[in-house]
Amino acid sequence: MDKTYVLVPRKCIGCRTCELACSFVHSNDGKLGRSRIHVHPIAEGHFIQMNCLQCVEAACVKVCPTKALARSEDTGAVRLLEGRCIGCALCATACPFGHIHFDRPAGLPVKCDLCGGEPACAKFCPSKALEMR
């Protein structure tokens, strides 16, 4: 884990390319609602990206009844182990920042895992408002 995932809201132009990339990579779906990252307009011409903070003492990890959320050693991200998840949605309800959404049709939470160290959102951001550095 030599690089850090950095969000630079000042540079965000609100194009939502990150949301598209995320949704596509993880659910083969162009639906922005399936994205793990979300862009919020905060003022005329200003935006902020909201994504999982990979908390050190993560509420989602604490509440999961099946240990389906675990810290990945190579990226430091809290990753969903799909095979262990029973779809109770408690993680989504417990995250104090609202960064996990629950995909009801799939029965699974939608949660950032940093794409194993090379986040698609950062790769596609045209204005370097998301970066690994």
Add this chain to the structure above:
Amino acid sequence: MTVTFTINGVQVEAEAGGSVLDTARRYGFEVPSLCHHEAVVPYGACRMCLTEITRGKRRKITTSCNYEVLPGIEVRTDTPEVRRHQSMVLELILAKAPENKALRDLAARYGLRVPRFARVARQKIKDCILCGLCARVCSESIGAHALTFTGRGDLRDVGVPFQGEPRTCIGCGSCASVCPTSCIVMEDTRTTRKIWDRTFRFVACDVCGGPVMTEEHKEHAIKTAGLPAEYYKTCPTCRQNGLAGHFARVGS
């Protein structure tokens, strides 16, 4: 302790106590399953996960989900014989739920279209294949013990013990999430959730009034998950919006 054996001729390693099925999947070998879930104890109900396992001089076709890894065993997941047995098992399961989408998709992979057997569906829930995964997850993972098998023989069923409303159900929806045939009906409105014929009220989000979780699930979470009640006051969307708004104020 690590155990070494082979799957389709490839040498693999697994922790002692693990299952052949989980190991095979970890190494990228496809093995079908319906009643298996990593979160609960293997049960061996559906028989879809059949593989060929040779141990010393003994070779047999057996379920891999509840077969503990052993040093030196040879596992085959893809022989014509294995597929023939899996196909037969699936044909029998299909007789319980001939129109089910998940089962039909699986059947297509075996070139099965119309099952030879007459429909034998006497279960109360349409498309239930009696794998019991819902009941196991409810008891082992959630600890609610709301579901059980009822009846015997061809009257066997999965559902609420002694009929009526599921008294210990918390309306978490996990059973519906894990059901391999998606046959558990859960109906959500903005304020209520109906599942197993019981209607639950949602905790309303402090900001938008939308659903957070059922009141019973909240009580259960406060008792078992170790976070205080304040964590369950708003819905994820409003929480994220609130945080964005907070940063906007800090930034300006």
